[in-house]
Amino acid sequence: MIKILAVSNGMKEYQQSYRKNFSLVIIFLVLITAALGGALYLAYKLTSKYVENDFASQKIEVLEETVRPYNDFFQNKIPEISFYQGYLDSAQAAKYIDTIFRKFKFVDRVVFYDAAISNHNIPDGIRVNNFSLGPKAVYQFARNLHKDSIVLFKDDQPTSTFSLRTGDEFNKMAIKFSGFIESADTTRALNDSDRFSVFYSIMSERITYMNIPRREELKIYKDLMSNEQNLSPVYELDMLSFYLDPLKLKIKNTNPELYQSINIKPLVYESLENNSEIISNDLPLSGPFSDYKLYFSSSKNFLRKEINTRFMPIAGGLFVSYFVLVLIAYLIFRNLNINSKLFKLQYDFINNLTHEFKTPVSVIKIAGNNIRSASNLSDKERLHYGKILDEEADKLNDLMNKLLSFTQIENKAIKIKPENINLEVFCQNLIDSYQLKYPNFDISCNIEGAEYFKSDPVLLGSIFQNLIDNAYKYSRPDNKILKISIAKSRKQLVFKFSDHGIGIPAKDLTNIFKKFFRVQNEYNQQGSVGLGLAFCKELVKFMNGTISVESVVGKGSEFTIELPYDL
Structure with missing residues (x-):
């Protein structure tokens, strides 16, 4: 009995250790659940911050895509004028400008100056020393413009006058060009700085461009300005002023998930709405559009959709990790539970098997002792003890056969x-x-x-x-x-x-x-x-x-x- 009690106590201690392990599994589940909650909260906050940063930074990409047609116009289309080397007439100018109107919707109006250069006086022009530069004709082109409004000035028409408004931009460019001729180093080619500062004039909503002469022509112009000569030939020079409308720039929203609304507003524009649910930002335009800006705005609910869209894969990954950990915890718990049950089964099996063996063995021992200690046995006693021995031996034999047969069947040995x-x-x-x-x-x-x-x-x-x-x-x-x-x-x-x-x-x-x-x-x-x-x-x-x-x-x-x- 003492041994059985010791085994029983040992079993209790063993089971208590399993209960502690189960508690550790529960604590582990609580910790990973808390960690999941914390990770989800932190991931959502970081995702929100990331979307806010994108809202502020991705506007540059929108600006680049929006002004891409303008850059093409400025860098590629305008310099084509120089290919004509000053011999652009009104008909050719009309064709050239028509291609601009078709492709670049933000170009509202174009004024074409057909100018002449020589060493004799040119009416309505400017003169520096012996150098004269003046307009022969001025034309304007615009969409749906009546034919009678195309010609602004012609020097061969007595009734045509070169007005101050018409000549203002021409005079500015002519003075700048004359000053350049006066100090130009004709021994070297023009650099980009000279081209941009002399032959371009960029103002608000307007770009003026003068065709760039060849180096040989610049030498001739400098010589005309510096030296007294007989009357020189008349040299051709073209100049165009492009009037631009920034509101006609096509806004390309490259991030529709971030920007609910994008508009072009004056640089001084401030929204009168005081709505805390609206997030806004802006980015100034440059060049002839420098008085305007791109104005970005989105509601918080709109951005929240993008936050949720970006957050869902992160949350999915966290949940997958969580469920993997829960599965591991479950497998550990299941293994501990199985081990606990197995321990109990093994204990019960040993206890019961011991009892099953002990009882017949004890009976056999008692019967044997009685037979051995008896001086003589009657037939009735002999039969009684013989029956007891036979029955208890059968029990032991049956139990052993069952265990042996079970093992043989499991191992397929029979x-x-x-x-x-x-x-x-x-x-x-x-x-x-x-x-x-x-x-x-x-x-x-x-x-x-x-x-x-x-x-x-x-x-x-x-x-x-x-x-x-x-x-x-x-x-x-x-x-x-x-x-x-x-x-x-x-x-x-x-x-x-x-x-x-x-x-x-x-x-x-x-x-x-x-x-x-x-x-x-x-x-x-x-x-x-x-x-x-x-x-x-x-x-x-x-x-x-x-x-x-x-x-x-x-x-x-x-x-x-x-x-x-x-x-």
């Missing part, structure tokens, strides 16, 4: 030895032996549709014996009844064992065929290894059959076995 079994004789022999052993056991057998069955009689007998033993053991003393029915169903032979025993609780029905499992009731208090039904299931499975059970607590159980019927 083979089926089929014989043609007469079912009626087979069942009656078993019934007779049990009724001799248990006179109060009412066993009956009913056979339908089959007389012989080809199977291994030893294995089949083991199945019958285990189920009959269970029916007797788990029935009340006044109600030990078992009905066995055998019937052929198609290619199966169906065996049913119906008793009027105490029944099996529904929660235990899925476990009764497991090794070492015992239903907890008053009939199991004094020993049951928990191998009987597991042994039956392994035998049935080994014989290519199936076994199932139906039971009602207090009314009894019915075990059904189906085995292949093959004669």
Whole structure:
């Protein structure tokens, strides 16, 4: 008893250690859940900040795409004028400007100055020393402009006057060009700085461009300005002023997920709306559009959609990681739970097996001591002790055979030895032996549709014996009844064992065929290894059959076995 108590105490300590492990698993789950919540919160905040930063930074990309047509116009289209080398007439200018109007919607109006250079006086022009530069004709072009409004000035028309408004931009460019000629170094080619500062004039909503002369022409112009000469030929020079409308720039929203609205506003524009739900930003335009800016605005709800869109993959990754950790925790918990149950099963098995062995061994030892200590035995005493020894030896032998057979079946170390079994004789022999052993056991057998069955009689007998033993053991003393029915169903032979025993609780029905499992009731208090039904299931499975059970607590159980019927 002391040893058993020690084992019992040891088991309690072992189970307590498992309870602590379960607590660690729970703590682990709580920690990773808290970590998940913290990670989700932090990820959402960082995503919100990232979207806000993008809102502020991606506007540059929108600006670049919006002004790309202007850059093409400024860098590629305007310099084409120089290809004509000053010999651009009104018809050619009209064709050139028409291509601009078709391609660049932000160009509203173009004024074309057809100018002349020489060393003699040119009316309405400027003169520096011997250098004269003046307009021969001025034309304007615009969409849907009436023909009568195209010509602004012609020097061969007496009624045409070169007005101050018309000549203002021309005079500015002419003075700048004359000053350049005066100090120009004609021994070297023009650099980019000279080209931009002399031949371009960029003002608000206007670009003026003068065709760039060749170096030989610049030498001629410088010579005209510096030296007295006879009347020189008239040299051609073209100049165009492009009037631009920034509101006609086509805004290209490259980030529609960030910017709900983009408009071009004056640089001094300030929104009068004081709405905290609107986020806005701006970026000034450059060049002739420097008095304007791109104005970006989005509602917080609009940006929240983008935040959620970017946050969802992050949240998904976090949840996947979380579920992986939860799965690991579950597997650990499951392993601990299985180990705990296995420990209990092993303890119960050792305890019960010890009891099963100890009882017959003790009885055999007592009977042996009585026989040895008796001076002489009567026939009645000899038969009594002999019966005890025989019964207890049978119990030990049956237990050892069951354990050995179970191991052999699991390892497939035995083979089926089929014989043609007469079912009626087979069942009656078993019934007779049990009724001799248990006179109060009412066993009956009913056979339908089959007389012989080809199977291994030893294995089949083991199945019958285990189920009959269970029916007797788990029935009340006044109600030990078992009905066995055998019937052929198609290619199966169906065996049913119906008793009027105490029944099996529904929660235990899925476990009764497991090794070492015992239903907890008053009939199991004094020993049951928990191998009987597991042994039956392994035998049935080994014989290519199936076994199932139906039971009602207090009314009894019915075990059904189906085995292949093959004669």
